[in-house]
Amino acid sequence: MRFPLHLPRTFAVAVALALLLPAARPARAWKIPVADFPPGFSLPHADIVFKTAFPLDELRMEEWTDRQGAEIAWFREQMRMRDEIFLLIRVSLDAIGRTSENETVANDVAQAVALRLRASGIPADRMLLLPGREEPLSLGNRRLSGFSRYRKVEIIGFLGSGWLRRRPPPEVKREIDLPRPAEIVILEPSGKTTDRSNHMLRGKTESSIRVVSVTIGEEARTVTVRDGVFEAPISLRTGENPIVVTGLDPFGRAVRAARTVRYIPPRPTIEILSPKAGAVTDITRSPVVVVRGSIRSKTPLREAFLIQNAIPRNIRIREDGSFEQPAILMTEEDTFQVEALDTSGQAGISAVRHAPASGVPDRPLMAILHWDEDDVDLDLHVTDRSGNHTWFDAADPLDAPGAIPEGKLWIDNRKGYGPEVFTIEKDAPGEYTFSAEYYRGKKPCRAFLTLVLFAGTPSRKLVRIYGPVTLSPREPVAQILRVTLPSGIVREPTGATAERVQR
Numbered sequence: 317m318r319f320p321l322h323l324p325r326t327f328a329v330a331v332a333l334a335l336l337l338p339a340a341r342p343a344r345a346w347k348i349p350v351a352d353f354p355p356g357f358s359l360p361h362a363d364i365v366f367k368t369a370f371p372l373d374e375l376r377m378e379e380w381t382d383r384q385g386a387e388i389a390w391f392r393e394q395m396r397m398r399d400e401i402f403l404l405i406r407v408s409l410d411a412i413g414r415t416s417e418n419e420t421v422a423n424d425v426a427q428a429v430a431l432r433l434r435a436s437g438i439p440a441d442r443m444l445l446l447p448g449r450e451e452p453l454s455l456g457n458r459r460l461s462g463f464s465r466y467r468k469v470e471i472i473g474f475l476g477s478g479w480l481r482r483r484p485p486p487e488v489k490r491e492i493d494l495p496r497p498a499e500i501v502i503l504e505p506s507g508k509t510t511d512r513s514n515h516m517l518r519g520k521t522e523s524s525i526r527v528v529s530v531t532i533g534e535e536a537r538t539v540t541v542r543d544g545v546f547e548a549p550i551s552l553r554t555g556e557n558p559i560v561v562t563g564l565d566p567f568g569r570a571v572r573a574a575r576t577v578r579y580i581p582p583r584p585t586i587e588i589l590s591p592k593a594g595a596v597t598d599i600t601r602s603p604v605v606v607v608r609g610s611i612r613s614k615t616p617l618r619e620a621f622l623i624q625n626a627i628p629r630n631i632r633i634r635e636d637g638s639f640e641q642p643a644i645l646m647t648e649e650d651t652f653q654v655e656a657l658d659t660s661g662q663a664g665i666s667a668v669r670h671a672p673a674s675g676v677p678d679r680p681l682m683a684i685l686h687w688d689e690d691d692v693d694l695d696l697h698v699t700d701r702s703g704n705h706t707w708f709d710a711a712d713p714l715d716a717p718g719a720i721p722e723g724k725l726w727i728d729n730r731k732g733y734g735p736e737v738f739t740i741e742k743d744a745p746g747e748y749t750f751s752a753e754y755y756r757g758k759k760p761c762r763a764f765l766t767l768v769l770f771a772g773t774p775s776r777k778l779v780r781i782y783g784p785v786t787l788s789p790r791e792p793v794a795q796i797l798r799v800t801l802p803s804g805i806v807r808e809p810t811g812a813t814a815e816r817v818q819r
Contacts, residue, residue, distance in 0.1 A: 389568030422448020
């Protein structure tokens with residue numbers, strides 16, 4: 317028994333034809349042929365590559381839904397990569413009305429769907445229609461609202477062969493052209509370079525695009541679009557960061573925007589506060605000064621160096637970025653700079669601070685020991701041929717009878733990196749042996765000895781660095797060099813790695 321209708325055709329099918337046919341029908345109609353498979357023909361399951369189906373109720377005017385557009389874009393890509401894939405299109409209707417009319421309407425709707433697929437980039441010569449059909453099971457439902465599930469479009473991708481191809485017409489004119497592709501605009505980050513790692517990526521696009529893919533370098537993520545606006549937190553790496561935002565419009569066309577942002581981490585900013593600029597230091601009593609300053613850095617610091625008279629050595633940095641490093645003035649005008657390196661590899665350096673001095677004595681010898689590891693304490697030991705021994709427990713001959721009579725240990729730095737400073741205050745002929753001893757710590761370190769000879773006599777002045785000499789808890793003592801005064805001849809132990817001074 318068939319149910320009478322008060323409309324010329326079911327409402328959903330009428331709407332589908334009204335939506336599809338005017339938009340998809342070209343000026344000169346070129347119909348997709350109906351497949352002439354023999355009666356009872358069915359595709360082998362192994363030949364089916366993909367298939368989908370959607371209700372006629374979901375058809376929109378001049379555009380696919382997001383789901384339909386995404387599936388059709390995937391079909392198109394598969395057919396582009398494999399030219400043996402063909403499409404079969406079939407429309408099924410409910411069994412209300414005459415069978416011949418239902419089949420005719422189903423064929424018309426299938427033609428309209430095929431033409432829209434063609435407008436979306438599916439090759440026309442690789443589509444076939446299966447004859448439209450009605451579903452007799454629909455009569456088992458007594459409510460008109462239940463018939464809609466039998467009105468559907470089926471699209472099947474299958475493996476065909478060359479004989480299925482048809483020659484497309486040379487030109488197809490459409491009464492209504494596809495609208496221009498949507499646009500994606502990246503709003504932030506707006507510049508080509510930045511000194512900040514963390515940013516909020518912001519952009520806009522058309523509201524028909526619901527999701528975009530954001531790729532930065534090799535990392536990708538999906539971001540939801542709300543009312544045509546998208547945003548997501550991003551973190552840039554040092555150097556060039558290519559940012560690509562991609563979306564899919566309702567016609568399955570990929571749209572994208574790209575921008576490259578260069579992240580240059582800010583360099584540390586360093587200021588020396590003392591010795592004060594232009595101040596002259598009287599070193600008649602003591603050549604020791606303290607170099608103080610601060611380092612400002614947005615990135616954690618890795619290490620810092622005090623550069624005195626072009627000779628660098630490691631110094632300790634406090635958590636707040638300040639530093640306080642004892643040093644000994646060697647000449648009538650020493651120069652200081654501080655350099656810092658952060659964890660991103662960026663280096664900063666302070667301005668040159670000149671430190672003029674008065675009362676510089678004519679010291680024949682000065683030796684400065686420093687090393688390259690924090691949390692390690694090394695001691696400088698100096699002996700002469702008479703068996704006198706200057707070290708931290710015998711720094712001054714006035715306090716320790718066993719110390720070298722003309723020598724003095726000015727600095728015994730126990731906080732890591734050094735320096736430890738020894739001088740010969742008066743002309744005193746003799747041979748002096750310099751050694752380093754590992755006093756405290758758990759890790760190996762490399763020691764360097766800076767030797768300054770005849771600082772008060774410019775014509776004879778000589779500054780040399782000796783090392784590195786490796787010390788550790790297992791090898792705690794190492795002899796570095798011997799100096800003979802007044803000749804200034806320097807001898808190194810056999811096999812030492814220090815530079816040899818040729819005089």
